[in-house]
Amino acid sequence: DQQVKQNSPSLSVQEGRISILNCDYTNSMFDYFLWYKKYPAEGPTFLISISSIKDKNEDGRFTVFLNKSAKHLSLHIVPSQPGDSAVYFCAARGFQKLVFGTGTRLLVSP
Amino acid sequence: EAGVVQSPRYKIIEKKQPVAFWCNPISGHNTLYWYLQNLGQGPELLIRYENEEAVDDSQLPKDRFSAERLKGVDSTLKIQPAELGDSAVYLCASSSSGVNTGELFFGEGSRLTVL
Numbered sequence: 001d002q003q004v005k006q007n008s009p010s011l012s013v014q015e016g017r018i019s020i021l022n023c024d025y026t027n028s029m030f031d032y033f034l035w036y037k038k039y040p041a042e043g044p045t046f047l048i049s050i051s052s053i054k055d056k057n058e059d060g061r062f063t064v065f066l067n068k069s070a071k072h073l074s075l076h077i078v079p080s081q082p083g084d085s086a087v088y089f090c091a092a093r094g095f096q097k098l099v100f101g102t103g104t105r106l107l108v109s110p
Numbered sequence: 111e112a113g114v115v116q117s118p119r120y121k122i123i124e125k126k127q128p129v130a131f132w133c134n135p136i137s138g139h140n141t142l143y144w145y146l147q148n149l150g151q152g153p154e155l156l157i158r159y160e161n162e163e164a165v166d167d168s169q170l171p172k173d174r175f176s177a178e179r180l181k182g183v184d185s186t187l188k189i190q191p192a193e194l195g196d197s198a199v200y201l202c203a204s205s206s207s208g209v210n211t212g213e214l215f216f217g218e219g220s221r222l223t224v225l
Contacts (some may be wrong), residue, residue: 009150043201043217043219044201046214096158103152
């Protein structure tokens with residue numbers, strides 16, 4: 001039973017456009033949601049997070065939106081840059097541990 | 111500030127052989143995690159330590175996997191004997207209990223190939 005789902009394995013976007021990565025979850029007890037970015041042969045690095053009591057958090061080009069009623073969150077990257085090309089993992093915190101999605105590979109072309 | 115350090119980065123062994131992975135967390139981080147990442151999947155928790163105590167090892171296959179965190183700092187994850195299906199990346203992460211955002215800091219991982 002996968003509690004955190006990323007249904008799009010890949011996404012291709014042109015430089016300068018918006019990238020939207022989606023994530024769905026099933027457990028209403030999750031209290032924090034995080035996005036991690038992973039380059040090949042490196043460990044995941046933290047990107048941005050949002051508390052379950054908020055619906056939006058912004059950090060520079062990155063914005064995360066949370067829709068609790070739909071159990072859905074999304075990461076918006078505006079404008080997208082070629083250096084953003086990586087695998088993005090959505091994660092949810094419950095009971096002091098993170099549950100990760102399967103990841104979405106983002107490719108930003110020049 | 112140094113990040114989470116893992117070794118070895120790569121390990122190739124034959125099935126039924128033992129293997130061990132080492133992790134040094136960020137200084138001052140009292141929580142340490144071992145995650146398993148299979149190809150095309152997200153990381154999955156194996157074990158979580160609070161200082162030297164394993165507080166969540168429900169996903170650790172205890173028949174062949176073991177872990178320890180002596181003195182509440184470095185940690186070692188061992189597999190004995192290794193099976194073909196153990197080929198994966200083993201990620202170590204740490205966090206500070208004073209930070210309530212859920213953010214974990216990951217090492218670069220140890221990639222295991224079992225032949």
